[in-house]
Amino acid sequence: MKRPNDLLLRAVSKVAVLIILTFSINLFYSGHHNPGGGFIGGLGVTAALILLFLTYDIETVTDNLPVDFKKVAAIGVLIAVGTGAGSFFFDAAFLSQTFGYFDIPVFGKTELATAVLFDLGVALAVIGSAVTIIQTISEDE
């Protein structure tokens, strides 16, 4: 990719990526009760990575973030299917989700739901797939 004189973009990106990532994680966790969830959270992370790809060279990003995103996608799908299959151990139908309220120190009364695990799978699958597509296309010279 061409390297334009983009000092401003780089300076902004360094901060913006951090904000976008934090916001994405927040979106992911708030999904249970507020707008958000795995899909949006995953897309947010993807957007942050795209910004990195655009600002810096794709090689630079790949060198500093040596993750095979195809595997990320596969792991995501496996987690999602795995939580579904996990229902069998509790004699429940495939993909049954459950939730409960627990008292945890510091956080107080907290709701824990198995749906979060499933959502994590969704998020990873989205990140992995989207980044794989973008990486592949941009590497194609």
Place this chain on the structure above:
Amino acid sequence: MVWSWFHVLILFPFLFAIIVPFLDRFFKTRIHTGWFVLFVPVILFISLLRYIPVVSNGETILLTIPWVPSLGINFTTYIDGLSLIFALLISGVGALVVLYSIYYMSKEREALHNFYVYILLFMGAMLGVVFSDNLFVLYVFWELTSISSFLLIAYWYERKRSRYGAQKSMLITIFGGLSMLAGFVMLSMITDTYSIREMINQREVIAGHALFLPAMILLLLGAFTKSAQFPFSIWLPDAMEAPTPISAYLHSATMVKAGIYLVARFTPVFGGSAEWFWIVSSVGIVTLLYGSVTAVRQIDLKALLAYSTISQLGLIMSLLGLGSAAVYYGNGDESAFFAVAVLAAIFHLVNHSTFKGSLFMVVGIIDHETGTRNIRRLGGLLSLMPISFTVALIGSFSMAGLPPFNGFLSKEMFFTGVLNSMSLPIFGMEKFGVIFPVIAWIASVFTFIYSMILLFKTFAGQYYPERLEKEAHEAPIGMLISPVILASLVIVIFFFPNVLSDYVLQPALVSILPALADSGGIDVQITAWHGLTTELFMTIGVVVLGTLMYLTLRKWKGIYSFFSTEGRLNILYDQGIEKMESFSYGLTNRYMTGSVRDYLVYIFGFMILIVGGSLLLLDGLAFNFATDVPITTYEIGIVIGIVLSGLIVIFAKSRLTAIIALGALGYFVSILFVLFRAPDLALTQLVVETATVALFLLCFYHLPEFKKRGKGVGFKLTNLIISLGVGILFTAIALSADANRLFEPISGFFEQSYELAGAKNIVNAILVDFRGFDTMLEIVVLMIAALGVFTLIKLRLDRRDGEE
């Protein structure tokens, strides 16, 4: 009982096939894999023997396990005389063939794991065919036999002829299988059941139905292609490219008899009608004549045996056709009189498996020990291979119909069957009945001639060592065991035919002709000598004329050059395949242009036609604006923004402008979601839009120069019509979906998300909990798409590297 040992028995070959590759790898070059595989048919055969006493008492066993219960498909096995006789052949001949193959297939040179996996696959599939009561389960197994046959013919896939033969057999038998499936569908439509037994109970309903004849013809197409009946027989000679154990097993003893099985199984349903009688018996008798006449001119021993198999299958088929007249009479003396033909068919089925199996194995031995199967090169092997000669003598004399071999008995019964059918007062047989004995007799003469060719041209005459690739010698003892067992059965059956008849043949007869069940079969004693009857004189005539013609073979063989049906049929097939290939190539090239725009035209065009068409035809178009909320100023503003950015996309001069305008359009839509108080959707839309714009910008680098394609008015008009059509269609669908209230909204259920899923966010509760299955499949699709993009681009890159 839900699960039974019997089902395990049928699935046993499949289960064992899984571990064969591991056995092969572990014991490679130490122990021949065949020794392990041998257990399967032996165990099957012994377990099946236990059912003989039960079945010979006239009992039948029915076992059911649900497979796809919601579709009414159950794995129902039905054990009666007919299925048992086939199962015994499959496992019995299977055991002998596996034993033979241990010596035939070299463990050093051959890919044995493939060989034995295919053979076990076939064995299981064949057992499935004969034991299934459910039509569609039968169909699945039926096609599985075609596929395993394909794999086995192409076993030496590096040979061109093997691939050609495999493809030919596949195309013809699968064509038949598919028409059979259509026939099955019709039958199940008529009777509203998938069970063959229940269809037999409803035979009056079937006989009176308009689809009776189409269903029957389609079903028979399946049977005729599988059993290599004329003119579909052309695949069988080419199938001889398979290793000889396979030819002995699939292409003479079992698979080709699946068609016979099907005809026998459906005789109670269709039998008694003139159409069934004439189609089955005339196709059979033509095949008999064609096969035997063509066999005489063959110079390859296996090709000779292939045509001989075709001819013998035709014989059995014609007997089943003639015997179906017994169904017309129900139970009684006339019925028993014509049922002799059916009994002869079953008897010959067993006999054919014994003598033809032994002959194939002997030919395999000759091929193995001399390196050729060409009868012009062979000769004088009598003193070199005495045991093989003895087996070949027994087999070919039995095939020719000479005493004291079992072929004599069934050939006599065959003559009895055709002679009896002459006196049929129905189906127009009073006029044409005489045709059958005449053709049968002529075909028997030719059968006699080719049996003699097989025996004497190979073993008698002068031995020419220089014409053979190897020095001829007797085969190892292990290779001789199986043919010797089969040959001794040929003699044993001749002396004790009634033991076989009482325990195995009569129960099978009752399965084919259920009306005879009360009397427990027909009162026929099979004897070698029954006085100076017409049958005996016919046999004597066959021997006398056959011997004369064999001795003068050289003088009249020239006649064959005048008519070559088999050559003509093969040319027809080859040209047909060639034409179809070039036609489909041309057709595919016409619409697969490689232009994305063309593909989108197809997709959207069909979408407008089908969705719009069904919307109009099913009267779904409805508008109801009564409950709509008033439109606000904000919304009007945003819609104007959407329309404007849409127009910019269309009229943009550069790609960059178009992409940014498209992104703007997306952001406008997400603001619309915000107005409608759908924050989740709006968020998603925003992020998706961002990602898409970035993706487009990336692709932008790779796209060619952006210029208006000067394709003229027609090009633009098509675009306009399609885009207008899609727009109008989806507006109409959205409005109609709102106006048509077919049932109560289900949103009430989702509103309980906090109670049911502990989530205050309904959207997310739907995504991960209520409709979690959809989400799971969606992310799978997403991942597949990503991998698709990856592989497409990487593969293209690799290929480009290779070219440079």
